[in-house]
Amino acid sequence: MKLSEDTPLHHQARLRAALEQSGHRLTEQRAAVYRFLVSTDTHPTAEDVHQGVRRSLPAISLATVYKSLETFVGSGLALKLNYSDGSSRYDGRTDPHHHARCAVCGEVRDVPGSLPLQNVPGLHLAGDFQVTGYRLELTGVCGACA
Ligand SMILES: [Zn+2]
Ligand SMILES: [Zn+2]
Secondary structure (H helix, E strand, O other): OOOOOOOHHHHHHHHHHHHHHOOOOOOHHHHHHHHHHHOOOOOOOHHHHHHHHOOOOOOOOHHHHHHHHHHHHHOOOOEEEEOOOOOEEEEOOOOOOEEEEEOOOOOEEEEOOOOOHHHOOOHHHOOOOOOOOOOOEEEEOOOOOO
């Protein structure tokens, strides 16, 4: 059987390789946290992930979920989105992409598409700063909050 990008086995192999490369073991708890994170595009908070993972691992603590998420971020397996209100969300999608965030409920969605670096207006004004990428966050109001 050929493994496609989305099979659980593919995720597990990627997870194990990336964890071992950064000196971490693949545990059942880390595997469950990762499975949940890559199964959703809602950019969950650590508490959201905890709620979700408890359905399959009732004994897992929020602290373990939080530490697993931070390990994934450090191993390049997940992104952490920090907001000025002190909240953080996690993203199992690590390819370059942009986000739209609702200013009312805080929901974060992926935005399809991106601009090539040379087409982003104003980047040539960066002086001696060498630009290697950019992050874009669209802000607004989601359908449910409008
Ligand atoms: Zn909203
Ligand atoms: Zn995302």
